[in-house]
Amino acid sequence: MHYNRPVFSDRERARSYAQVCGIAAALDIVGERWALLVARDLLLGPLRFGDLAEGLPGIGTNTLAARLRHLETVGVVQRRAVPLPERGTVYELTPYGRELEPILLALGRWGTRSMGHLPAGAATRSRWLVTALLAFHEPSREVARPTTWELRLTEGTYTVRAEGAQLAIEAGPAAAADLTVTTDDAHFQALVTRQLSPEAAVATGVVGLEGDPAALALLVDQFAFPVPGEETVG
Amino acid sequence: MHYNRPVFSDRERARSYAQVCGIAAALDIVGERWALLVARDLLLGPLRFGDLAEGLPGIGTNTLAARLRHLETVGVVQRRAVPLPERGTVYELTPYGRELEPILLALGRWGTRSMGHLPAGAATRSRWLVTALLAFHEPSREVARPTTWELRLTEGTYTVRAEGAQLAIEAGPAAAADLTVTTDDAHFQALVTRQLSPEAAVATGVVGLEGDPAALALLVDQFAFPVPGEETVG
DNA sequence: CGGTATCCGCAAAGATACTG
DNA sequence: CAGTATCTTTGCGGATACCG
Numbered sequence: 362m363h364y365n366r367p368v369f370s371d372r373e374r375a376r377s378y379a380q381v382c383g384i385a386a387a388l389d390i391v392g393e394r395w396a397l398l399v400a401r402d403l404l405l406g407p408l409r410f411g412d413l414a415e416g417l418p419g420i421g422t423n424t425l426a427a428r429l430r431h432l433e434t435v436g437v438v439q440r441r442a443v444p445l446p447e448r449g450t451v452y453e454l455t456p457y458g459r460e461l462e463p464i465l466l467a468l469g470r471w472g473t474r475s476m477g478h479l480p481a482g483a484a485t486r487s488r489w490l491v492t493a494l495l496a497f498h499e500p501s502r503e504v505a506r507p508t509t510w511e512l513r514l515t516e517g518t519y520t521v522r523a524e525g526a527q528l529a530i531e532a533g534p535a536a537a538a539d540l541t542v543t544t545d546d547a548h549f550q551a552l553v554t555r556q557l558s559p560e561a562a563v564a565t566g567v568v569g570l571e572g573d574p575a576a577l578a579l580l581v582d583q584f585a586f587p588v589p590g591e592e593t594v595g
Numbered sequence: 596m597h598y599n600r601p602v603f604s605d606r607e608r609a610r611s612y613a614q615v616c617g618i619a620a621a622l623d624i625v626g627e628r629w630a631l632l633v634a635r636d637l638l639l640g641p642l643r644f645g646d647l648a649e650g651l652p653g654i655g656t657n658t659l660a661a662r663l664r665h666l667e668t669v670g671v672v673q674r675r676a677v678p679l680p681e682r683g684t685v686y687e688l689t690p691y692g693r694e695l696e697p698i699l700l701a702l703g704r705w706g707t708r709s710m711g712h713l714p715a716g717a718a719t720r721s722r723w724l725v726t727a728l729l730a731f732h733e734p735s736r737e738v739a740r741p742t743t744w745e746l747r748l749t750e751g752t753y754t755v756r757a758e759g760a761q762l763a764i765e766a767g768p769a770a771a772a773d774l775t776v777t778t779d780d781a782h783f784q785a786l787v788t789r790q791l792s793p794e795a796a797v798a799t800g801v802v803g804l805e806g807d808p809a810a811l812a813l814l815v816d817q818f819a820f821p822v823p824g825e826e827t828v829g
Numbered sequence: 830c831g832g833t834a835t836c837c838g839c840a841a842a843g844a845t846a847c848t849g
Numbered sequence: 850c851a852g853t854a855t856c857t858t859t860g861c862g863g864a865t866a867c868c869g
Binding site: 643644645648656657659660682683684 | 831833835
C-alpha cells in the first residue's frame, strides 16, 4: 500500500493540534465538524455530492465541498468519475478511509446510549438505520449458510449479506436475494429492536416479504440492539 | 449503572447535529475541538485543570473550562475534590467516559499513519508516549507472571503492569516494581520502536535501571509499534 | 494555584444566491 | 446537478485582568 504525503495548506497547518500523538494526528484529519459524518455516509458505498448534502442536513454546500477537498487531500476520500450513461462524479472511501469503519461503529455504539438528548424533530435517514445494523451485528449469531436479504426502506434499497460470522451491507438492490423485505424505516427499526415480532409484522401487513419468509427471523436474529431505556446516558 | 439525562444548553442544542444516529450523537458529545484530547489525557488518571491546560498547548483556559463543563454535563468527565493535604479539584473520566478508551486507542493507531504531516516543532508529552504504549500493546505477548515496571520519563513517572495478556498503565510511581526505568522520552521511544536495543541502551548509559535488568527486554517485547516509514499515510 | 470574565481578531460554519 | 461566491454569524485562540 502506498499513499501520498498530503500537503497541508497554511490554513490546515494553523488549525493542526501539532502534537506528536496518533490521536491528535487523527483529529487533525477527521476532527473537523462534519468530517466523520461524511465518512459514515460513505460506509455503505459511493455517493454523489448531492446525496451527501441531502444526508447531512444543515451542512451547506460550501462546507461540504471544503470537507471533501480536505478529506481527499489527506487520503480518506477519493473522487471517481462515473461512466455513461449516468455521468458525474461520486465520492468514496479510500482503503485508508475504510479503516475508519470499526472506529465509527464503536463510536456509534457508544453514542447510542446518549441519544436521549436528541430534539423531537431530529433527522432520520434509511442509511443511518442500515449503518446501525453493521454496528450492532452480533458475529456469534453465525448463519448456517450464506444468506442475502434485500431491504427496501423509505429512502432506498440495501443489500445485506451474511456468511458465517461475517456481515456485509451495501447500497443498492441484491443480485439474488433469499428474501426481499419491503417496509418503512420506523417499522424496520421496530423489527430489529425486537419491539415488533416478525410474525406480527407480516400478519399486519406492515412488512412485505418476497422470497423465503423464514429468513426474516434469521435476519432479525443477526443483530443485538440495546434494549431502549436500559443503560442510557442522557 | 445510572446516569443523569444531560440538559443541553441552547448553544449546545444549536450545534447539535440532531440526527437519529449513534455516531452523530457521539459527536454531539465529544465532537467539539479539544474534547477527545481532554479524554485522552485523562486515560492515565485524574488531572488538575492546570495539568490539563499544560497538556493541551494552545487551548486557552476559557475554552478548556467550557469543554470540561460540557463533558461533565454529558457524563463523560466528573470533578472530584482532592482531600488534604493536597487540596484542590481534579477531573477524571466517568465509567461512561472510560469506555472511550478502546475507541481512542484505535483512532490513535489509525492516526499514527498520518503523523507525517506534523510540523517540526510539534509538541511532545510523556503522557502521550505512555498512552501510545496502551495503543500498541500486543496481547499475544503474554507475560509468564505478573510484572510491574516504573517508568521515570521526562515529565513524570508512570506505572506499567502486565498480567497475562492484560496491560494496565497509570500515572504515578509503582508500589513495588520489578524494574524501574529512568530515561528521557526520546530514548524511551527509541527503545519501544526498536530503534535502540535494550543492551545498547544500558551499555551507553542513556537508560538507567533499578531492579531486574532482564525485565527491560520483556517490557519492550510487550509492544508492537509500527515500523517508521512503513505503511505511512502522509 | 485554580480557575472565571472579558475583549479582540480571525477563521470556520451557516445561509443563500448564483453559475457552468 | 455540482458546486462557487458572498455575506453573516459564531466559535476559537490569545491576552489580560480578576477572584477565592
